[in-house]
Amino acid sequence: MIVEIQVLPLGTGSPSVSEYVAEAVKVLRDKGLNFKVTPMATVFEIDNFSQISDVLDEIRKRMEARGIKRVVFVIRIDYRSDKELKMDRKVESVMKRIRD
Template sequence: MAIVEVSVVPIGTGSTSVSEYVAACHRVLKEETRINYQLTPMATILEGDLDLLLEVVRKLHEVPYGKGAERVYTTIRIDDRRDKDTSMERKVQAVESKL
């Protein structure tokens, strides 16, 4: 299972706020029952099969265009560990157990 951090930022919208676009992306995520996701203050974390996650990232990248943006800057970071099963929760627990 892969964990992907994604941040989708519309550029040139006339406003410094992006919460409207983030909310629109999360409406798309609510329809994706095959993955887990978590909103954070700076990005959204996705968890699931890598091919599926990349498909979802593509959908998220398109969301601002559907709201009138003419340029979108999307960043992704992928943690694809194949030697054992992992999850968002397990990664956090691993750190918290050492505190």
């Protein structure tokens, strides 16, 4: 399963949110998940839906520890039951078609 997430902390007092995004990405790193940070969101791979809940709860806790009382999570999930999804394979599939 591939998940795309945006973590939008509200009430930071600054238009810059990179320190909060970095903290959210550290959650993925600390959980040993394969992830890729992009300019607008972070994409990561998980095995099951319960892992999403664990990730979100840990991000929420870390935001609260930094004094953030409100966080908007924007999440997209790509799930397939017929085969395992991997970020690199999806990208390579598109790039191969571009090269052809």
